[in-house]
Amino acid sequence: MVMRAVDNSIRTLNGCIFNIQRYSLHDGPGIRTIVFLKGCPLRCPWCANPESQNASPEMMGSEMVGKVVTVDDVIRVVEKDSVFYKRSGGGMTLSGGEPLMQPEFSTALMTVAKEHGFNTAIETSGFQKWNLMAPVIEKTDVVFFDIKMMNSRRHEEVVGAPNELILANAEKIAKSGRRIIIRLPLIPGYNDGCNLDETAAFAKEIGASELHLLPYHRLGVSKYTKLGRTYSLNDVVAPEKEQVEAEAKRLKERFSFEVLVS
């Protein structure tokens, strides 16, 4: 029997992306291309890519952000670096926005990428129904899974949705044996303190492979102005590197679990 090739119809699926970045090195193994999908269900006030939040194209200053493309359009760019993926064990990373906001598009991208033999990774907030998420994850080698806060009420207050679904999804991914790395964007005054310990305990308990701390930075501040929005975290001060390193070390020792600073 001949193996059925990828269904051609999935190659013509449309999705909205706002950037494709080649030669990315820090979002999975090897040399990678990151595809940034537009649209996110959460509204984290520290978001460094606010232009990624709305699902449709929009103006940022004089620049148009986002365009509707087909799976084929994306893959044509991604496959340009095949030779580099092959040499380095790299491939494609879906990021956003929240790639799972466009589950069919993401599934199709991952499916075709796997067809090409690329390593696949996703950066996700995990906020999506499991039945829509599972087909994407099935085609994903490495999942970078953000957990903003462990307390659901606080989670809802700050980013606009409770976290039960997110935590349940993380657990399902981990239980399925897939490599999952929990990421915590470390925002002073929001999710430091005991939230760190709770997150580490959770990551270890579900069987995640690592916990990465992503220290707060103010890279995206100027974009808010260009989008005509207000940046609400003006009082938050970026933590000292040494301080974050020390926290990582403390957690690592307390939980005997791999904790890194990205």
Added chain:
Amino acid sequence: MTRSEISYDESVFRKQISPRIAHMRKDVVSAKPILCSERALLVTEAYKETENTPRVMRRALVFKKIMDHMTQNIWDGELIVGSHGSNGRRSAPLFPEYATAWLEEEIDEMLETRTQDTFIVPQKVKDDLKGIFPYWHGKTLHERYRAMLPEETKRVRDAYMFTRDLFERNGYGHVAYDIPKLLKVGLKGIKEEICQKLSELDLTTAEDLDKRLFYEALLVCCDAVIGYARRYAEKARSLAAEEKDAARKSELEKIADVCSWVPENPARDIWDAIQAVAFMQLIIQTETSGDSVSPGRLDQYLYPYYVKDIADGRYTIDEIQELLDCLWLKFNEIIKVQDSESIRIHPGFPMTPNLTIGGQTPEGENAVNELSYLMLNSQEHIRLTNPQFTVRFNEKTPQDFILRVAEIVRLGTGVPAMFGDDACMAAIHRTLPDMPLDRVRDFRIVGCVELAPRGFQGRVNGGFLNVARVVDLALNNGVDRLTGEQIGPKTGNINDFKSFDSVIDAVKAQMNYFVTQQVINAAVVDMVQRDLTPHLFLSALIEGCIESGKDMTWGGSLWGATPILHVGMATASDSLAAVKKVVFDDKQITMAELKSAQDSDFAGENGIKIQKMLLDAPKYGNDDEDADAMVQTMTNLTFDEIERHKDIDGRPYTSMILTLGATVPHGWKTGATADGRKATMPVSDSMSPSNGADKEGPTAVLKSASKIDQTRLMEGNVLNLKFSRTALDGDEALHKFADLVCAYLIDLKGQEVQVNVVDGATLRDAQKHPENYQDLVIRVAGYSARFVELDKELQDDIIRRTEHQTV
């Protein structure tokens, strides 16, 4: 992916710099370049004494005079000796037989005050030189060349369409001489070979009488070199006699022993061999002013000595490391002075003694050995501009070696340059299909990036041709856009161009004309070199010369070729891509509108609008199909015109895509170009995309470059990538960097890549001129980004970080 076994034991082969070397390095770094008149005076005296001597023998006697009298120094702490003049450690000798007119002009002020490559010129040197200038009037190589140059060629040359400054005023150099043979048989063995050939001559023929002169001249040269080394031995012996420190005394005695043995006799061990290399580097560059004298595959030919010395317990690894470091320092002492026109193209005192390590053996096996690692240590210890340092990679190269190379690259000296064996060998094979494979595999790099298989002497540098300007002349009916002069043929009024094909036809016709003129210019230079300045001693060390009885300037080497260097390749190609898109495909403007925008240097509202259209057209370096198809068209038509010709030895013309500093002076002469570049701005560098044109990162640049038919670049190309130090921090980044390079060199069959690791000053310039730094990738906490896309605040932070880490 198959990799050979990892062989590198860090604890044994990673070495720290020794106190002796650190001290000597300080001396070399603090020495200022200074002129020395000694060689000029000796040469003048020798020429005066030999008025009636046949020319070949005359050159030999001139050489002997220098060898017999040149000042010899042994600097504090040295183990390997040989110095180049009488005015200290970076003393530049002078070569009046090649050219004096420029020196007369520049001696009083210019050499000391120009913006780069300045020299101290002591009053005594000025007086000495002024005393000999009158003798040389009308006798130099440069004057002879100018007198012989046909008027038409002179007109084009003086319009600066092409330049070949180096060889119009200097010797050739640019060769990897047969040092392995010298180490094996010594000059004694070479002399025996010459005597044998002499005894076989038929002296009833003119041809053999010529050969007799040549052989006898070689014998004089070999004896002169033996005498020079013996003189060094005497010097060391007399210093040893006075030396109070027992340890240094025994070192000086050892130096005396080595110098009394090599290069006359076969090297007994690695010390002898390294000293012989140092002597040859120095002496070859004293015979003529040619630079880029290459010591070749040092890790290969020294290896048998290394193995034996370690097995016999003669030297320790630490001692061998120190000897190599001494040699690395020696490379930095040899220095020469060039005229102000030449240094625009070759700024920064480039003597480019290129040393190659790694790669494969003549049998095709992995060639990396313990010495390869020790030589990487030497680079780490010395970190100065010389040697020009090359590593060769192929599928069998051990991964740990590649990573160690990446570490050295990260130090930020821009070396080693990394070469892919497959691509280089394919290019050699294409130009020299009859060359046996073992010779091809044994290639080394000469000068900057020139591929030199064993037995090959390239007449490297047939001159720099401004191809960006060639394209522009096709878009202006042969009229120079800046001066209004008709310097090229009339290839058609642009308003009559009905399709893009007519543009290409005009480019071909212009290219045909200028390449031909350039070949005439090169032929005249080569004829004069042949007549006035045979490179005799060097020829004794070039395979084929003794066998054929011909000097290297007469085509004596086994194989040869001459390259023309394309300058402004991306500017040229992007100009064509823009014309195709904006005028012919999208019909946004007419040819006439394009011309008036270019003529006005994009002045006025309309000019700016047209410039923007041109800048928005596809550009080489982005892995863009249209732009890359155009670079193929452009390079192929240039290759075609060049490969039509043969040099004066009947050997092929080939190409090299390398610009050095030529982008700037050639840019000055080039009006606004159709890619949107403003008049007099630099044209594009080497194989790199135009400044700021590449926006898709390094993988896209490498992909674009790989689409150029590199098998037609027998004399190499340069591809620059820029990284910040932080972008290469940590093991993971280093691995991925190594994979990036190997994907290009091994999988995409690229010839060469070299990496600039950027410093704070560059980053600050990138803030001021972001348009020039589009490709600059830097590491931000946890991820990489393009520097110019970051906030000022963060940029400042990265600059601070970068500077902190360079300290």
